Amino acid sequence: MATAEVSPASTGTKKTFKVKRYIPSENPKKTFFTEERGLWAWLTTVDHKKIGLMYLGSVTFFFLLGGILALLLRTELLTPAQTFIEADTYNQFFTLHGAIMVFFVLVPSIPAALGNFVLPMQLGAKDVAFPRLNLASLYIYIIGAIFTFIALASNGLDTGWTFYTPYSTESTSSVIWVTMGVFILGFSSILTGTNFIATIHKLRAPGITWSKLPLNIWALYATSIMQVLATPVLAITLLLLTMERFLGIGIFDPSLGGDPVLFQHFFWFYSHPAVYIMIVPGFGIISEVITTFSKKHIFGYWAIALSSLAIAFIGFLVWGHHMFTSGQSAVATSVFSFLTFLVGIPTGIKILNWVATLYKGSIEMKTPMVYVFVFLFLFSIGGFTGIMLGALSADIHLHDTYYVVAHFHYVMMGGTLIALLAGLHYWWPKMTGKMYNEFQAKIGAALIFIGFNMTFLPQFIMGSQGMPRRYYNYIDQFTIFHQTSTIGSYILGVGFLLIAYYLAKSLMSGERAGSNPWGSRGLEWQSTSPPDLHNFDHTPVVINGPYDYHKPMEEFQLGLANAHDEKH
Amino acid sequence: MANHSTSHPTHVQHHFVDSDQQFDTAKLGMWVFLVNEILFFGGLFCAYIVYRAWYPELFQMAALELNTFWGAVNTVVLIGSSLTVAMAIRSAQKNQMKGLKINLLITIALAVVFMVIKGFEYAHKFELGIFPGDFYTYEGLDHPQANVFFGIYYMLTGVHALHVLIGIGLIFWIYLRARKGEFNSEYYTPVEITGLYWHLVDLIWIFLFPLLYLIE
Numbered sequence: 213m214a215t216a217e218v219s220p221a222s223t224g225t226k227k228t229f230k231v232k233r234y235i236p237s238e239n240p241k242k243t244f245f246t247e248e249r250g251l252w253a254w255l256t257t258v259d260h261k262k263i264g265l266m267y268l269g270s271v272t273f274f275f276l277l278g279g280i281l282a283l284l285l286r287t288e289l290l291t292p293a294q295t296f297i298e299a300d301t302y303n304q305f306f307t308l309h310g311a312i313m314v315f316f317v318l319v320p321s322i323p324a325a326l327g328n329f330v331l332p333m334q335l336g337a338k339d340v341a342f343p344r345l346n347l348a349s350l351y352i353y354i355i356g357a358i359f360t361f362i363a364l365a366s367n368g369l370d371t372g373w374t375f376y377t378p379y380s381t382e383s384t385s386s387v388i389w390v391t392m393g394v395f396i397l398g399f400s401s402i403l404t405g406t407n408f409i410a411t412i413h414k415l416r417a418p419g420i421t422w423s424k425l426p427l428n429i430w431a432l433y434a435t436s437i438m439q440v441l442a443t444p445v446l447a448i449t450l451l452l453l454t455m456e457r458f459l460g461i462g463i464f465d466p467s468l469g470g471d472p473v474l475f476q477h478f479f480w481f482y483s484h485p486a487v488y489i490m491i492v493p494g495f496g497i498i499s500e501v502i503t504t505f506s507k508k509h510i511f512g513y514w515a516i517a518l519s520s521l522a523i524a525f526i527g528f529l530v531w532g533h534h535m536f537t538s539g540q541s542a543v544a545t546s547v548f549s550f551l552t553f554l555v556g557i558p559t560g561i562k563i564l565n566w567v568a569t570l571y572k573g574s575i576e577m578k579t580p581m582v583y584v585f586v587f588l589f590l591f592s593i594g595g596f597t598g599i600m601l602g603a604l605s606a607d608i609h610l611h612d613t614y615y616v617v618a619h620f621h622y623v624m625m626g627g628t629l630i631a632l633l634a635g636l637h638y639w640w641p642k643m644t645g646k647m648y649n650e651f652q653a654k655i656g657a658a659l660i661f662i663g664f665n666m667t668f669l670p671q672f673i674m675g676s677q678g679m680p681r682r683y684y685n686y687i688d689q690f691t692i693f694h695q696t697s698t699i700g701s702y703i704l705g706v707g708f709l710l711i712a713y714y715l716a717k718s719l720m721s722g723e724r725a726g727s728n729p730w731g732s733r734g735l736e737w738q739s740t741s742p743p744d745l746h747n748f749d750h751t752p753v754v755i756n757g758p759y760d761y762h763k764p765m766e767e768f769q770l771g772l773a774n775a776h777d778e779k780h
Numbered sequence: 781m782a783n784h785s786t787s788h789p790t791h792v793q794h795h796f797v798d799s800d801q802q803f804d805t806a807k808l809g810m811w812v813f814l815v816n817e818i819l820f821f822g823g824l825f826c827a828y829i830v831y832r833a834w835y836p837e838l839f840q841m842a843a844l845e846l847n848t849f850w851g852a853v854n855t856v857v858l859i860g861s862s863l864t865v866a867m868a869i870r871s872a873q874k875n876q877m878k879g880l881k882i883n884l885l886i887t888i889a890l891a892v893v894f895m896v897i898k899g900f901e902y903a904h905k906f907e908l909g910i911f912p913g914d915f916y917t918y919e920g921l922d923h924p925q926a927n928v929f930f931g932i933y934y935m936l937t938g939v940h941a942l943h944v945l946i947g948i949g950l951i952f953w954i955y956l957r958a959r960k961g962e963f964n965s966e967y968y969t970p971v972e973i974t975g976l977y978w979h980l981v982d983l984i985w986i987f988l989f990p991l992l993y994l995i996e
Contacts, residue, residue, distance in 0.1 A: 338794065338795035341805045342805075342806075343793075343795065402813075402816055405812075406809055406813055406816070407809070409808070410805050410808045410809040411805075413805075413808055414801060414804055414808060415795070415796075415801075415805065440815060440819075441815065441816070441819055443816070444817070444820035444822075444823070445819055445820070445823045447820055448821075448822075448824055448939075451935075451939075452823075452824075452827070452935065455912070455913070455935065459912045459913030459914060459915065459931075460913035460914035461912050461913040461927070461928075461931030461934070461935065462925075462927050462928050462931050463827055463928065463931050463932065463935075468928065469831075469835070469925030469927075470831075470928060471830070474827065478823055478826075481823075746794075
């Protein structure tokens with residue numbers, strides 16, 4: 213029994229609490245899996261952990277769908293002329309691959325699936341601020357998905373995931389169903405963002421001041437701000453597009469006095485911040501994993517925390533770099549080009565701080581850490597090629613080529629998805645209480661790394677030589693690059709299947725993971741694995757920063773010692 | 781301060797420490813949602829700015845087609861409803877349940893008046909043939925891009941009217957809960973945050989009125 217002087221989030225003034233140490237049970241009898249069982253209990257639950265897992269399941273399903281489409285596309289591109297599908301089908305496949313991967317996988321993947329699970333735990337809260345809205349966001353996501361399936365079952369979609377006018381107002385495919393699906397999906401994203409902002413502000417356990425927030429929380433905070441500010445603009449854009457198709461209101465139609473470039477401005481005002489909505493939560497995961505497996509305090513805590521907010525801010529000012537060739541004024545393109553370079557700075561700050569964290573750390577190469585290194589390598593390539601694309605003269609040459617395709621796959625897949633895999637392997641023991649096979653997991657990571665580079669490195673080369681994106685056929689000189697890329701995508705596919713296999717197997721026959729298998733100082737690890745329905749059976753009290761590895765573990769397991777808690 | 785305190789009043793959900801924390805959280809959540817609403821309308825305001833800069837004479841001509849008198853009446857009606865919703869919150873804070881219910885009902889009545897007037901305005905436009913987009917047949921406005929103005933007009937006022945309808949539904953729901961005696965000076969969070977939403981709906985109209993009706 214001891215006392216600690218900390219300030220609770222709800223009042224902000226310092227108070228002295230009686231605290232004692234709570235050692236989490238290594239073999240918990242009651243977990244959120246064993247309480248409130250049954251299908252109905254899951255479907256109506258307001259527990260953030262169950263909702264997070266249901267999101268994880270939905271996202272995995274869509275990832276499988278988008279992945280199969282990608283493999284079909286790559287297979288078609290094995291030969292310069294038609295290989296096995298029609299040109300129209302090809303157009304539909306790349307559109308759906310893009311739309312599914314962006315809206316149904318990458319945007320919700322880290323915040324709504326992993327974030328939902330760990331955010332309240334890292335804050336020492338019992339749940340998110342608005343648990344029912346959290347469940348509502350899941351169902352809204354599913355309704356959005358149903359709309360998209362209706363489109364698939366009717367005429368498909370062939371506009372590309374960007375829905376550019378005027379083609380999207382003329383195409384005979386089911387544009388309205390998909391735009392309405394994405395419109396609905398946006399609400400899910402907004403609700404998650406709103407929920408997280410309120411939770412981070414108001415539901416922190418005693419002692420978690422802003423300077424003691426885990427960097428994952430800072431990243432999710434920056435993400436939530438972008439979700440709340442950017443998504444409504446996409447919503448109104450899609451609504452205008454729908455009205456354009458239904459009524460012909462003319463806002464994006466030049467023959468009626470409107471401007472199709474205005475659509476591009478509106479669309480990218482959302483969709484560029486959306487790139488950061490996808491990648492910034494990945495940054496949060498990297499910060500958590502890299503400290504845990506270096507057993508060392510993060511280098512430059514505030515630099516990493518605030519650079520997330522800086523990215524969120526500058527991310528709103530760079531949308532015009534998608535439109536260098538759309539007839540923007542020369543002044544606007546120069547300004548957008550400059551701002552694009554600027555956004556590289558906070559991102560670079562993060563990379564350098566992570567690398568500095570490794571210096572003199574005792575590095576343990578477990579699977580999540582392997583993915584961190586994969587991330588650092590791939591994301592840096594993605595980031596640097598982004599700077600090249602931000603340069604006006606280079607972009608005019610590279611615009612709409614495979615170079616751009618390779619760039620955003622290095623960022624979105626090499627960045628976000630690899631970070632997601634890092635997070636999934638890192639928190640898997642916490643979420644399920646089971647440990648996966650470490651050896652198979654490393655083989656999986658190696659396959660992903662090799663397959664990924666084999667798929668996308670050739671695309672940089674052929675893009676720089678002028679191979680346009682979205683083309684169904686190509687000239688013979690690109691054959692070798694396309695074939696290498698396709699074989700790489702198969703290796704990538706095998707890698708994902710292996711991951712699915714050993715993760716599923718760990719659920720059936722995996723070893724029991726202890727409450728804290730990695731020896732992390734993070735608050736989410738000071739609960740049982742899997743956690744109790746209410747996350748902790750005490751109120752956690754935090755006196756140290758989340759990365760204070762130089763301090764003993766017992767200082768990280770404190771909780772309020774009051775009469776009520778002792779009865780537990 | 782514990783998030784596992786012993787005695788919870790019934791209205792406090794299990795994951796909050798106390799009533800104050802729940803109230804502050806709900807209020808913050810609503811403010812964040814309102815910011816999102818402003819960005820939603822922001823897209824339309826942005827389209828308005830672009831096309832007004834492109835076709836300034838169209839906006840002047842088209843504004844003359846709108847009925848400034850009824851627009852002004854509607855502005856007064858909505859500002860009045862903002863006052864009554866604020867009075868409803870005040871009544872809840874002072875534990876005056878009768879005042880709460882009456883003010884909520886007046887707010888609903890004013891919102892309905894707004895919708896009725898708006899309905900008459902729309903009906904009049906439709907009679908003239910001022911329909912949105914492809915269905916525009918009005919001859920009285922001599923400008924080739926006349927339907928761009930009305931596209932923006934119908935989108936702005938239509939989306940706003942949808943917000944008014946949602947507001948009527950929410951306030952009615954609050955009224956039903958007030959009738960069941962769910963609120964008192966200790967707990968009136970839903971009244972407060974619905975009021976916040978209603979003020980925003982009012983505020984949007986205060987911008988729409990001069991931007992659409994009062995162009996000289």
